[in-house]
Amino acid sequence: MPGASVFPQLEALLPFVTKPIQYVGGELNSTIKDWDTCDVRWALMYPDAYEVGLPNQGSMILYEVLNEQEGILAERTYAVWPDLEKLMRKNHVPQFTVDAHRAVGDFDLLGLSFSTELGYTNMLTALDLAGIPMHAIDRGIDDPIVVAGGHAAFNPEPISRFVDAAVLGDGEEAVLMISAIVRQWKSEGRPGGREEVLLRLAETGSVYIPAFYDVDYHDDGRIRRVTANQTRAPWRVSKHTVMNLDEWPFPKKPLVPLAETVHERMSVEIFRGCTRGCRFCQAGMITRPVRERSITGIGDMVKAGLEATGYEEVGLLSLSSADHSEIAEVAKDLADRYEGTQTGLSLPSTRVDAFNVDLANELTRNGRRSGLTFAPEGGSERIRKVINKMVTEEDLIRTVTTAYANGWRQVKLYFMCGLPTETDEDVLQIAEVAKRVIEAGREASGMKDIRCTVSIGGFVPKPHTPFQWAAQLDHEATDARLHKLRDAIRADRRYGKSIGFRYHDGKPGIIEGLLSRGDRRVGAVIEQVWRQGARFDGWSEHFSYQAWADAAHEALSDVPVDLNWYTIRERGEDEVLPWDHLDSGLDKEWLWQDWQESISGAEVEDCRWTPCYDCGVCDQMGTSIQIGPTGQRLLPVTVVDPTPVLATEASS
Amino acid sequence: MARRPEGPPPPPTVQKVRIHYTKRGRLRFSSHRDFQRAFERAIRRGNIPVAFSAGFNPHPKVSYANAAPTGVASEAEYVEIGLAMRCDVKQLAAVLDESLPTGFDVLEVVEAKEGSLADRLEASAWLIEFPGSDPAAVDAAVAAFLAADEVQVQRMTKNGMRHFDARSAVVTLGPVLAGSPDWQVAERAVGAIPAGCAILKAVVRHTTPAVRPDDVIYGLREISGLTPSNPPRVTRLAQGPLDTQTAVIADPLDRDRDVITSTS
Numbered sequence: 001m002p003g004a005s006v007f008p009q010l011e012a013l014l015p016f017v018t019k020p021i022q023y024v025g026g027e028l029n030s031t032i033k034d035w036d037t038c039d040v041r042w043a044l045m046y047p048d049a050y051e052v053g054l055p056n057q058g059s060m061i062l063y064e065v066l067n068e069q070e071g072i073l074a075e076r077t078y079a080v081w082p083d084l085e086k087l088m089r090k091n092h093v094p095q096f097t098v099d100a101h102r103a104v105g106d107f108d109l110l111g112l113s114f115s116t117e118l119g120y121t122n123m124l125t126a127l128d129l130a131g132i133p134m135h136a137i138d139r140g141i142d143d144p145i146v147v148a149g150g151h152a153a154f155n156p157e158p159i160s161r162f163v164d165a166a167v168l169g170d171g172e173e174a175v176l177m178i179s180a181i182v183r184q185w186k187s188e189g190r191p192g193g194r195e196e197v198l199l200r201l202a203e204t205g206s207v208y209i210p211a212f213y214d215v216d217y218h219d220d221g222r223i224r225r226v227t228a229n230q231t232r233a234p235w236r237v238s239k240h241t242v243m244n245l246d247e248w249p250f251p252k253k254p255l256v257p258l259a260e261t262v263h264e265r266m267s268v269e270i271f272r273g274c275t276r277g278c279r280f281c282q283a284g285m286i287t288r289p290v291r292e293r294s295i296t297g298i299g300d301m302v303k304a305g306l307e308a309t310g311y312e313e314v315g316l317l318s319l320s321s322a323d324h325s326e327i328a329e330v331a332k333d334l335a336d337r338y339e340g341t342q343t344g345l346s347l348p349s350t351r352v353d354a355f356n357v358d359l360a361n362e363l364t365r366n367g368r369r370s371g372l373t374f375a376p377e378g379g380s381e382r383i384r385k386v387i388n389k390m391v392t393e394e395d396l397i398r399t400v401t402t403a404y405a406n407g408w409r410q411v412k413l414y415f416m417c418g419l420p421t422e423t424d425e426d427v428l429q430i431a432e433v434a435k436r437v438i439e440a441g442r443e444a445s446g447m448k449d450i451r452c453t454v455s456i457g458g459f460v461p462k463p464h465t466p467f468q469w470a471a472q473l474d475h476e477a478t479d480a481r482l483h484k485l486r487d488a489i490r491a492d493r494r495y496g497k498s499i500g501f502r503y504h505d506g507k508p509g510i511i512e513g514l515l516s517r518g519d520r521r522v523g524a525v526i527e528q529v530w531r532q533g534a535r536f537d538g539w540s541e542h543f544s545y546q547a548w549a550d551a552a553h554e555a556l557s558d559v560p561v562d563l564n565w566y567t568i569r570e571r572g573e574d575e576v577l578p579w580d581h582l583d584s585g586l587d588k589e590w591l592w593q594d595w596q597e598s599i600s601g602a603e604v605e606d607c608r609w610t611p612c613y614d615c616g617v618c619d620q621m622g623t624s625i626q627i628g629p630t631g632q633r634l635l636p637v638t639v640v641d642p643t644p645v646l647a648t649e650a651s652s
Numbered sequence: 653m654a655r656r657p658e659g660p661p662p663p664p665t666v667q668k669v670r671i672h673y674t675k676r677g678r679l680r681f682s683s684h685r686d687f688q689r690a691f692e693r694a695i696r697r698g699n700i701p702v703a704f705s706a707g708f709n710p711h712p713k714v715s716y717a718n719a720a721p722t723g724v725a726s727e728a729e730y731v732e733i734g735l736a737m738r739c740d741v742k743q744l745a746a747v748l749d750e751s752l753p754t755g756f757d758v759l760e761v762v763e764a765k766e767g768s769l770a771d772r773l774e775a776s777a778w779l780i781e782f783p784g785s786d787p788a789a790v791d792a793a794v795a796a797f798l799a800a801d802e803v804q805v806q807r808m809t810k811n812g813m814r815h816f817d818a819r820s821a822v823v824t825l826g827p828v829l830a831g832s833p834d835w836q837v838a839e840r841a842v843g844a845i846p847a848g849c850a851i852l853k854a855v856v857r858h859t860t861p862a863v864r865p866d867d868v869i870y871g872l873r874e875i876s877g878l879t880p881s882n883p884p885r886v887t888r889l890a891q892g893p894l895d896t897q898t899a900v901i902a903d904p905l906d907r908d909r910d911v912i913t914s915t916s
Contacts, residue, residue, distance in 0.1 A: 021686050258689070260685065310693030310695070646744055
């Protein structure tokens with residue numbers, strides 16, 4: 001019977017797998033709704049292991065938004081580890097949701113959230129285990145509609161043969177719109193079959209149905225054009241933008257797992273979007289404009305979330321949290337409110353130029369003082385101008401000096417390698433920066449036992465950014481540069497021992513590059529490598545570069561393009577890019593101009609504080625910047641009473 | 653100069669309480685660490701005035717004792733916490749039970765008397781289900797196990813494969829009848845026990861290295877070739893002080909309750 005629990009069959013397998021608790025559900029604040037009284041049923045998948053997928057904010061938000069609606073249910077499913085996959089195949093247990101352990105194939109829709117392209121093979125495992133035909137074209141009327149979302153969905157072409165639909169941008173309103181269309185179609189008795197419901201989705205102008213578009217190629221392999229093959233499908237598909245975050249205070253009751261996950265904290269998104277204009281940053285480009293949650297909205301979410309979860313740490317999330325117009329007030333008022341309760345606040349990372357010690361002190365007042373993290377991204381002044389990360393070395397030294405003088409002992413610095421126009425000298429400058437940091441830190445703190453950790457990985461050019469045309473640095477050159485940097489740090493006798501060095505080698509970045517800027521032909525590579533056993537490509541112990549390179553070689557043998565063509569090749573201005581028919585709002589001419597300016601090192605200011613420079617988003621999408629200050633403050637809350645009601649007498 | 657945490661030290665422990673809880677249903681698949689996280693969050697959600705240790709990383713004063721292995725259900729788990737304010741134990745039990753996920757059910761909270769709780773946990777009683785196994789074969793395996801002086805078993809540990817004797821720690825091993833009190837206790841933990849399933853109860857002393865129920869199952873297989881078609885499901889029925897004459901396990905909180913009744 002559709003919607004029946006497969007838990008009894010699953011339970012018999014759990015004694016044989018690692019960390020079985022991740023498969024049993026029952027998380028605090030999870031929801032199980034009645035199957036028969038709902039007419040739109042979503043399975044939501046974060047295509048990675050439970051420990052990574054559960055804390056994902058996007059999935060948690062959509063789960064709650066959907067389950068709040070009458071007649072709609074949403075359950076969660078995650079990638080199962082290979083040990084369980086093997087047992088499920090042997091015992092014919094289908095891909096299941098962790099909420100009511102229903103077969104994923106029984107749902108109306110399967111929504112997948114791709115934060116990274118390296119989850120694509122896990123999607124194929126799930127489709128296969130679910131008994132859903134792998135290719136959209138082979139699916140029947142009773143198969144779920146497979147919808148991709150998340151940042152990677154801004155170029156869904158590599159997975160276009162596997163998904164029925166892709167949604168760009170914010171999901172809150174989009175999932176409700178899709179639900180309404182599916183409900184209407186079902187209530188009419190599903191007229192016109194699967195194609196009709198997909199056409200109705202396409203007609204909205206904001207759901208991309210890859211099957212309704214044809215791609216033609218030039219003889220040299222470049223795309224000639226992309227055209228709609230259905231009159232009801234628009235020539236270009238727009239992203240969704242949620243305005244007024246205060247109206248969307250999700251998640252209200254964050255899920256609290258029993259199993260250990262990568263983020264043991266609750267998070268509140270304090271704003272969405274970023275206009276700092278860092279040219280490498282896809283997130284900053286595709287989530288424009290900046291929309292702040294108000295200080296009171298943040299306060300309400302923190303209060304409700306802590307009460308609902310019991311977490312000891314609150315992450316104030318966004319792409320650059322110290323840029324919130326009232327971050328100082330938010331941090332101070334929350335620290336006042338939770339004084340004496342061991343409740344820590346954290347920002348994911350801080351811009352060097354937005355850091356100040358008062359803010360840092362408020363963040364750690366009730367919690368633990370761990371390290372500080374900054375992301376200068378580029379080692380030399382010149383390369384930081386290229387990427388538009390407008391931070392000077394003097395800013396950085398001044399900031400870390402303040403931090404060390406105020407008792408911090410550990411500073412982490414994030415960098416990238418392989419940025420456009422980069423030379424060995426730009427990367428080696430990172431060693432000089434780190435040495436100056438230690439030198440300044442020792443002087444400011446009067447101590448020798450301070451540390452600085454340099455963390456660096458390869459740059460991957462992303463769609464919808466000024467660097468979408470750039471050549472990616474090949475993995476040999478990336479690794480050679482990283483080794484030179486490592487040697488330069490180690491060779492330093494005065495400071496080397498105080499500098500930690502962590503790097504990610506260049507090979508996974510090349511495959512991420514293939515999947516990020518790939519077109520429909522890359523789908524064959526994904527399918528091939530999956531058939532040869534690729535799973536969990538975001539995990540170094542599972543990732544195999546050789547398997548991907550071999551699969552690319554075989555699957556692309558009859559087309560005039562290869563792995564290098566997709567990755568280390570620079571694109572020209574006139575080239576049709578695989579995602580040109582997907583509209584992030586950014587004007588392609590503006591992106592090109594910004595790309596040209598980056599090469600000459602010209603900087604762009606943030607449009608929150610300076611006049612609009614016409615990136616195109618607000619005009620195209622009918623949106624506008626929403627920032628404070630509101631001038632409001634948080635009141636102390638009475639629920640965090642130092643004397644709990646159940647105490648029989650006050651402590652002496 | 654050594655660094656010192658800023659501010660006054662946290663308030664001291666004024667009351668120690670011992671908590672009897674369960675690990676039921678799907679939560680039998682939780683590990684000990686999973687329970688720890690759930691428990692410490694439940695303390696915060698319930699706004700329970702737990703005492704904290706001093707130092708740079710204050711942590712709540714919680715002592716965990718002898719948790720059942722991952723995959724094993726339990727009606728007899730215990731934990732002790734220190735409180736910075738005195739609390740009513742009945743209210744505390746209600747608030748904690750409400751704050752913990754269903755399956756981690758709080759059965760009782762008592763104020764601690766002197767003596768270590770861990771020291772009182774001398775032995776455990778385990779109920780082991782053998783679904784789909786021939787009861788005669790199970791009986792024969794038990795007879796062979798009990799007749800042996802020593803049953804060597806092996807288990808993979810963090811430090812590699814360990815070999816040890818599983819026989820000497822086993823005080824009693826015998827069948828459990830459907831509908832008996834032990835059977836009823838186990839059904840509270842795991843739900844319905846399938847009809848026609850051979851069921852054993854093992855009373856096992858806590859030793860080093862620990863002999864766990866899966867070691868007993870392994871031993872039964874080693875000595876008689878008993879190989880269940882499905883993995884046996886295990887429930888801890890009780891743990892506490894062992895009467896070596898009768899092989900009865902007493903309630904480890906009895907001694908704490910005595911103090912309360914004699915002083916009130």
